[in-house]
Amino acid sequence: MDDAVQTLSNFKTSEKDRARTQQWIAQNRERHLEAKRRYYAINRTQILEKQKAHYAAHQREILDRQKIDPAVNRARVRDWQRANPKKRNAQFKRARERLTDNYVRSTLCARTELRHKDIPDSLVSLQRAYLAALRSIKDRP
Amino acid sequence: MKTAEEMTLELQLVFDQLRDGSIKPKEAAELTNCVGKMIGLAKVQLEYHALRKESPRMNFFDTSPPSQ
Numbered sequence: 001m002d003d004a005v006q007t008l009s010n011f012k013t014s015e016k017d018r019a020r021t022q023q024w025i026a027q028n029r030e031r032h033l034e035a036k037r038r039y040y041a042i043n044r045t046q047i048l049e050k051q052k053a054h055y056a057a058h059q060r061e062i063l064d065r066q067k068i069d070p071a072v073n074r075a076r077v078r079d080w081q082r083a084n085p086k087k088r089n090a091q092f093k094r095a096r097e098r099l100t101d102n103y104v105r106s107t108l109c110a111r112t113e114l115r116h117k118d119i120p121d122s123l124v125s126l127q128r129a130y131l132a133a134l135r136s137i138k139d140r141p
Numbered sequence: 142m143k144t145a146e147e148m149t150l151e152l153q154l155v156f157d158q159l160r161d162g163s164i165k166p167k168e169a170a171e172l173t174n175c176v177g178k179m180i181g182l183a184k185v186q187l188e189y190h191a192l193r194k195e196s197p198r199m200n201f202f203d204t205s206p207p208s209q
Binding site for chain 2: 045126
């Protein structure tokens, strides 16, 4: 076996290591969350791009497997939404609660000529923080 | 505050302060309202450029990792 591969294989985490890591996380919850937050803040752009690419690839894979044209699929989704208004409302409610990317973009595009793709990610983050702050202020007496 | 990212961080700070109680809800509401106005302005700018089919580089939307 190659030296590098051998070295890498030594770093493979065992069940025991994983259990120890989980135990450490449980004991140092705040430190763990702080480290995660710091990592996300530093690599935010790359992480978002990676997630988007992964999601798009997954969607393409599903459509390719079913041999469906994306435009036809969009029309199909729209038809389903019209046919199931209650389920659509539930979807929207969930999105509003979770402040999903799609929901935040839709709030920015409302009553404008803008499309979802026109909105930069930084503005989406800002709008999300703005909506969260508005909610927390409303909740206060 | 020069970019949208910096404003987001600032708003998160306000959010945390509101939770701690170190800032009054009224004060937080004023700051949040200001951010709302800025978002509105940014939207108008975006719409203007979208209608003119332009895509200029706008400093306000710049994204850069925060300095440690």
